[in-house]
Amino acid sequence: MKRSGQITVFFSLVLMCIFSLMCGLLESARTAGSRYYLKMAADSAMDSLFSQYHKEVWDQYRLFFLEEKDEAELEEAWKDFMEPYLESSGWYSMEIENAEALQVYRMTDQGGKYLKQDILDYMKYGIFENLTDETGAENLLTQLKEAGTIKNLSGAYSGHTKEAVRLERAFQDISDSLRKQKELWQAAASELGSYNGPGFRRKAAELEQEMSRIPPLVKAYGKMADQLKTKWKESEAAMSQAQEELSQEVRDTLREETACYESYINEDGERRREIEALPEKMTQIKEIIERAKERSVEVEEIISEWDDDDEEDDGPDEDELWGSVEEIWQKIPIPVLPYSNGVKDPEKQKILEQVGGFVQSGLMKLVLPEGTEVSKGILDFTDFPSASRQEGQAEIGGLVERILFQEYCGSFLTDFLSEEDKEVKYELEYLIVGKNTDEENLKKAVGDILMIREGMNLIHILSDRQKRDEAKALANVITGSAGLLPLAGVVAFFIMSVWALGEAVIDVKMLLEGKKAAFVKTKETWNLSLTGLLELGSTGSCPEGGDDEKGMDYEGYLKLLLFIGNEEIHRYRLMDVIQMNICRKQQDFRMAHCVYQAEIKGTANARHMFFGGRDPYYRMEVRTEKAY
Template sequence: MEKKGSITVFLALILSLLLSLVCTSIQSVQAAAARTQILSSLDIGLYSLFGQYDSMLLEDYDLFFLDGAQGGSSLNLGKIYDNMESYIKPVLKQNSQKLSLKQGGFTGYRLATDQNGEVFYRQVVTCMKQTLGSQGVRKLLGKLTQKEQSTKQAEQNGKQTEQGNTLQSYDAEMDTASKNSEAAKEEQQKAQEGTDTSSGEAESGFSDGEQKPQVVNPIPILKRIRQMSLLDLVVPAGKGISDQECEKGQLLSSRSVLEGMTMPGMPETDNSKTSQLLFQQYLADRMGNYQTPASEGLKYQMEYILAGKNSDRKNLEKVVGRLLLIREGINSASLMADSVKMAQVHTLALAIASGFLIPPAAVIIEAALVLCWSFAESVLDLRELLYGGKVPLVKNASNWQLSLENLPYLLEKMDTERKNAENGMSYEDYLQIMLLSQSKKEKLERGMDMIEVHIRSHSGRQEFRLDNCIEAIEASIDVEANRIKTFTVTRQYSYV
């Protein structure tokens, strides 16, 4: 009997240990299940929250951002959290676990405008890489960089040409010639008064008996044309110019923007040329310009990115002015490289100088003729571009448009002399080339400006701001499980 009793006590001890182990295991499994359920609830809450992305940004700009204003006018983190919590609580109520949400909040979030817009920039560049692929990126690089240097040099040459004193020197020579002519007439009149010969004999005495041929000097005509509005000269009458304006003071580039709360995964500053080319290609694909105006807000959005003015007219005027300098630089170089045309210029300059009795001024007159001819040719180029045609980057004898004989008749010849070059560059191509010299900061800020203007033009979105748009959130919640233990879990979600 004693032997039987000893065995029972031993088994009892073993069973108590086993029971303790089983209970501990059950509690551990229960805690693990509770933690998994809590993590799942937070994941579902974040997924559901970020599933409410701004549909207009996605449809029009292929961008994923959450409207942090939740339909209001300012960032509302409380409302965003309540929205997320409404998806968390139903998940916590599932199964037999007694889970109670005690508190929660956001421990970090990224806004589109954070790091001077680098968050926005990174998403755009990522989108373009996925859209174009590696081959498309290489093709884009080759297309733009080939023409960048020559266009930049041409604009510099055009500025130097316009800033020179060519026409001022011409005016000074003509004034001197005019004064000398007046003085000669006075001397002639005095000489006539001092003679006893008849008026007929006096007249014949001052006549050389030879009728000099009349030479048309185009320079005064071109000087008057240069004083005209450039837009009036180059914009097609049928298309007109948009009169849309915007309040720049309310746009992102002119106001203080909100900043997010630092969290892991903040983007590094990307200043690579490839990324900048991808970004400006994105702008070209989605922003309106004079040839293809936007439907809402400013019509000429690409021109705004280049010029930064508050109206379509001012932006177009500044861009066309830059285009004129580029074309003048190119055309003057092409003209001076053409020996036939320069021979014509030299001959006409000598004839004008001789007609004014100032042969030494032929060099100055020749320089003025080159300037005027280059300007007139550039006006035809711009008019063709704005009509939707193409213009060769570099001119030669075969694609030069305006002859020296027709230079005085530029206004009458603007639509009969201009030519479309199928293998040339379009207006949009020139916009892209000009964007290459624009700073990343200006392109980024003004691009975001135009997105804000576009979305604000829609009903109910008048208060839209990109610095209210959220790209990523880090959230943390405290949940009590089975009235025993409180779990704290943290999760992140990002569109990129």
């Protein structure tokens, strides 16, 4: 019996279709699996790459940096980590063709944004406790702004006090000249009484010479008065603009204590009108003097001719002749100003002014503990990250973020009181100041702390009626009861400002000795009396202050300076410090090489398992991203 083969052929075709479908499904599944495997391998390779963070940076600063000099190095490193995964890919057979770094974010990019994020990530784990919240940070910033505003305003008004005192001295020079004129006028009159013509003319000439001093003295007085008025108006404008930065209590007290400046300037305007009339009076008086001198010569000629021609006569009536000269002389009205100089105890005033002089010329000598040697460290700015900083790149962070940043810096950087021995020791001070020597950074940082303390101390004085009364009592001693009455108030405000400065000097000295100084002063935490202030001004020696256990230490005040400073600049300077210290062990370390985040695109070639043809390979792309 003959059999047909149709079923076998049909069945073979069916099986071929089934196998093709199955192989297609398997290839599709394998291809999809290849893509997932490639993505897993890419992410794992990126994790492995970023696990190679800089160990020394982590040990010293608890920050994650991946050091790769350029994108090509980063790409090659990633490809190296991909190789083991591709070699073990099994039936996902593939090989990496190339890698391209799409985005690489380094620590120096975008105003140090990524350094900030690295620090905040570290700080958020609660390693630091008792940090203030947003409200507390806002209150602190408000207090610091108020202290700075008060310091600036008090500096301006204290300068007006010095200008007013110089104005009083210029007035005193004019008064002294008028007094001397009176004495010379009397001396000339005495010579007339003795019939001494040459002596009279000599004294008259001296009087004219003294009168010639009046115009330049009056001009100098007017110039000082104009400068005082102009600068006072500028300070008044600054006071008006600063109203919002002052609390209502401080604002009212400050306005009360500075109102005397306007009164002084207004009353000086009345005095000035009489002073400016003096040069014209001097011109008129000189004309009378010349007539008197000419008449004295005529009298001498009359007497001489009489002696030569009439030897037997009793002679001329000298009383009558010299009396005619005296009659002219008596017509000279030597002016008398109806005012007295307002500084009766200039010595105390000079002593108070010397306090500011000591601070400006020798602050470090006043506040440094005895026997302290200032570090001579020098920073080499070559290749420092801060040299590449561009303005306006950084995002402005919140106040709490600033607090976290300053706490981080206080924990990982050294300062004046740190015991760690380093070539460049004052790292916190460098963040604040940015000079290239430890000495300059320390001096400027200490000066900035002094300004904060001066402002806060003046706020306390303005709120303490007893201290204000003490200042006014001393001002009355300095000015006396004569002169322009508002001058006592002007000097009183100057005393308050100098008093706040003197107390600030003691505060800073305590801080540099490792003690604490109260941020907001009370009567109990105040150290300097007015007697001690005068001693400070006369001897230049700073009294000792009492430690306040509840106060703030030197590092705390440095943190305040960081808090109110430019956070972008501080971040770059922090990178300077990190680079400088790491370079001591690794000379080629640069923060510009440190990667915080990267995105890489890889291209892989995979082989078809069931389909070949002319091109058995196909390409796959993968993107992977990683950040610390």
